[in-house]
Amino acid sequence: MRHKSLVAAVSGGALSAVVLGGLLAVAPQAAAADVTCSTNVYKRTFYKNTSFPGSPVKTDCDSAIDQSWSGSPLSGVPTNNFGVRWSVTRDFGSGGPFTFTASATDGVRVYLDGVRKIDLWQGTGDTARSKSVNLTVPSGKHTLRVDYVNWTGAAKIKYTYTPRTTATYDKTKPLAPAGVRTAYNTTTRKTTVSWSANKEMDLASYSLYRRPVGGSTWTKVTTTTGRSHTDPLVNPDDRTPYYYEVRAKDKAGNTSSGSTDTIVRPLPVVTSLTGTYDKATGKVSLTWPLNTEPHFDHYTVLSNDLVEGSYEWVPLGTTKGNTWTTGPITADGETRHYRVLVTNDGGTTTYNPRWLDANATNELWLxxxxxxxxxxxxxxxxxxxxxxxxxxxxxxxxxPIRDFVGFEVERRQLGTQTWSVVMHQGFDPRPATATATVCDALPADGKTYQYRARSYDSDGNYSPYSEIAALTRPTG
Structure with a gap:
């Protein structure tokens, strides 16, 4: 009887026991198979003890902690003196103010990242009591854990965590939406923008904005609780590229910063154009990045030539490749101008102004x-x-007729014969006047310094010198 009583006592606790040859042998509990739960769903483990040692009797998933057991919660777990543990790791987005509320008979403890936030750990029989705490959850991923034990009587447990969504308490902006994707339909000439779900628990809506590349004003396209929108904008010439961004708004009225701007080009563009002149053949070779957009069709290469007394953009031909070699041209010392246009599968071609544009990425001044x-x-x-x-x-x-590519400045001290180069550099081709500047570091010694300048071409030939200009450095 002594052995039987001991076996009965131990088997109701954390260990099971068997009698072997008149001796008591303790065997560990069988480990429950590991369980993977869906995102933001609790993993729940049952123990037939109140201190959670050893392997659980069972592991499963629970979408919410809201249970009431009048007896044993499952086979293998006693009616009294059992424990249940819930845990979940989730992304709280930007975080912010939350309320944790627990209601239970007997013992319940709530932890955030291992730090106890609620502690109701005493026997209450069949009478439940509750507690709420307000706290701030940092941004990012955090782990919640709820430990519950039932010593005697009914087993009731409920736990919730909810964001505080009034502007009085919530001053935290949502995270900017991520995963923004765009798809341009060449048939309808419309753009569908989609994005990933925001991690915030108090999200109210998303707003989609658009602005033309080169512009500074954002236009709100729509406000939605969904995660995609097809922009009904149809541009008359179907050439203007647009940036899109998405912003999130929470229930307290806080608005996130914009998502990473995503560009949509109804018409593919040539992002850079380079070229070289071959003295031996007299030909110009042009190169540009190959467009890979699905709505790309072909390129048109043009040269700015003199036609009946005025300069016009003259087509040289079309290609689907990203190189072009011209016929022989006269080496006249002037700058040649080339442009590459793109045509999409809808027949729309890059805007082609008659004038030169030094800022255009698809234009080369050679x-x-x-x-x-x-x-x-x-x-x-x-x-x-x-x-x-x-x-x-x-x-x-x-x-169009500059025959130089840069400037050189020389300096000498008044009364000496030796000139030193203080600047040798190119110039910005965009302004009407070609200009280059240097600040020549000199001691404040009261001496007078003379300067002269000249231009040079790509073959290293120099123009005549300018008139000499002089300036005296004051003494320090």
Missing amino acids: PVPDGIAPAYAPDLAVGACEGGIRATVSDSTPA
């Missing part, structure tokens, strides 16, 4: 050397700059 030095000297002006003398070189020759 000096073709003639072996003859630039004929005219540039203008030179000197003045003071911080720590030295500033020399500014300029030349107002019209861009």
Whole structure:
């Protein structure tokens, strides 16, 4: 009887026992198979003890903690003196203020990342009591754990965690939406924008915005609780590229920053155009990145040539490749201009203005050397700059007929014969006047310094020198 009583006592606890040859042998509980639960669903484990040692009797998934057991919760677990543990790791997005509420008979403890937040750990029989705490959950992923034990009587347990959604308490902006994707339909000429679900638990809506590339004003396209929208915008010439971004708004009225801007190009574009001139053949070779958009169809290559007294963009031909070699051209020392247009599968072609555009990524300005030095000297002006003398070189020759690619400035001390180069550089081709500037660092020694400038072409031929300009450095 002594052995039987001991076996009965132990088998109701954390260990099971058997009698072998008159001796009590303790055998560990069988480990329950591991269970993987869906996102944000609790993993629940049952123990036939109240301190959670050893392997659980059973592991399953539970979408909500809201149970009432009048007896044993499942086979293998006693009616009294059992424990249940729930745990879940979820992404709280931007986090913010939350309320944790637990109601239970007997013992319940709630943990956030292993830190106890609610502690009701005493026997209550069949009478449940509850407790709520307000706290701030940091952004990102966190683990919740709820431990419940039933010592005697009815077993009731309920736990919830909910965001506080009034503007009085919630000052935390939602995270910017992620996973923004765009799909342009070449048949309808419309864009569908979709995005991933926001991690916030108090999300109220999303807003989709659009602005033209190069513009600064965002236009709200729609506000929705869904995660995709087809923009009804149909541009008349179907050429304008647009940026799209999505913003999230929570129930307290806080609005996130915009998602990463996603560009949609109804018409593919040439993002860069480079070229070289071959002196031996007299030909120009052009190269640009190959477009891979599904609605790309072909390229048209043009040259800006003199036609009946005025310059016109003249088509050289079409290609689906990303290179082009021209016929031989005259090496006249002037700058040649080339442009590559794109046509999509709907027949729309890149806007092609008659004028030159130095900012256009699909346009190349290529000096073709003639072996003859630039004929005219540039203008030179000197003045003071911080720590030295500033020399500014300029030349107002019209861009299409410039026969130089850069400027050089030399300096010498008054009364000496040796000139030193203080600047040798190209210029920004976009302004009407070609300009380059250098701040020549010199000591404040009271000496006078002279400057002269000249331009040079791509073959290294130099123009005549400008007139000499001089300036005296004041003594320190």
